[in-house]
Amino acid sequence: MKKEIVSVVACKDYDYLKVRAAIERNFEDLGGISRFIKKGDRVLLKLNLLMKKKPEEATTTHPIFTKALASILIDYGAEVIIGDSPGGPFNTNALKGIYRACGIEKVAEEVGAKLNYNTNSAEIENKEGLLLKKITGIAVLQEVDQVISVSKLKTHGMMLFTGAVKNMFGIVAGLEKAEYHVRMPKNVDFSNALVDICIAAKPVLSFMDGIVGMEGAGPSAGDPREIGAVLASTSPYHLDVVATNIINLNPMKVPTIQRCVERSLCKGNFEDIQLKGDHLEQFRIKDFIIPEIRSIDLLEGKLPKFLREILNSAMQPKPVFTHETCVGCGDCGKFCPPQVITMTEKRPFVDLEGCIRCFCCQELCPVKAVEIHRPLLMKLMARL
Ligand code: SF4
């Protein structure tokens, strides 16, 4: 059986030289840069730049991680372009604000990497996709020779975990992402779409910033947690399996990993993984806070369909807005995929009838004013 290498290297903090040394060890473990990148290649570093957040908030790929990886590639002879299509609008002003707030503008300048400001979209064929045979992607994908995923190890309200596979959702251009949520409101479909998007992006390598990750109400409303790991693999699927293991999350509970296993992209365990780097046990965090499973779809196969449908309507989790914390920016309403949030006197109110439970409102709220509540019975069912 072919085994995919996943390299996990210890790195306790964002000291530039230490991070660079860790990434260099990752490259050695994977067989050297030249196996993947040719001198002169244009390489897109697809970061996780969800929104304007300071690096220490652990929502976005850390600038020092980005700087270290970019400078290694530039020293090798590649041309590096840094980019993402973040959560909100995809235009020059929005990108500029995010690059600056996340500390990426500064490090790009320091190492001579380019920031992507091409906000056009392009149709990307995806013959290997299951649900998505075409993707409306960011046009910069057509300008580069290679894509490298540079994700952040975090929990996620809808998908439990966001790592290498989910990171590639950011190749979907701007507000098209909301369209995908609306078209595929079921967890199983949406997770299949995420796998399709990752396949379409064809990352030649996947790195993960697991030096400080996010636990709890990720991907943006959780808390930073020191993990001390720099991860890399040629396979985003196997990388996610190892990353979930580090945070003591059963990989088979993660919808994207479930889909990958169903589609024979990985086994969902260590049978088809060759670990390299430091000993995995040293990274494992037993009490990493994982969000509760938010979708009854995850019970598919465990309960009869009619029962699931009854439970679905009776036990849906729901977004709850804390009006005292809310600053009235309106972003949750602007970017709610089915547009079921209305602002009244600068405070959001949701029509739960039309809510598809994508939790984008929580993800994009800049002040953590959105919580996801769910009935006690559902918490119990989710443990089945
Ligand atoms: S209210 Fe929130 S969870 Fe519901 S559809 Fe809108 S963004 Fe998604």
Ligand code: SF4
């Ligand atoms: S809940 Fe958050 S995103 Fe929505 S209006 Fe208030 S501050 Fe803005």
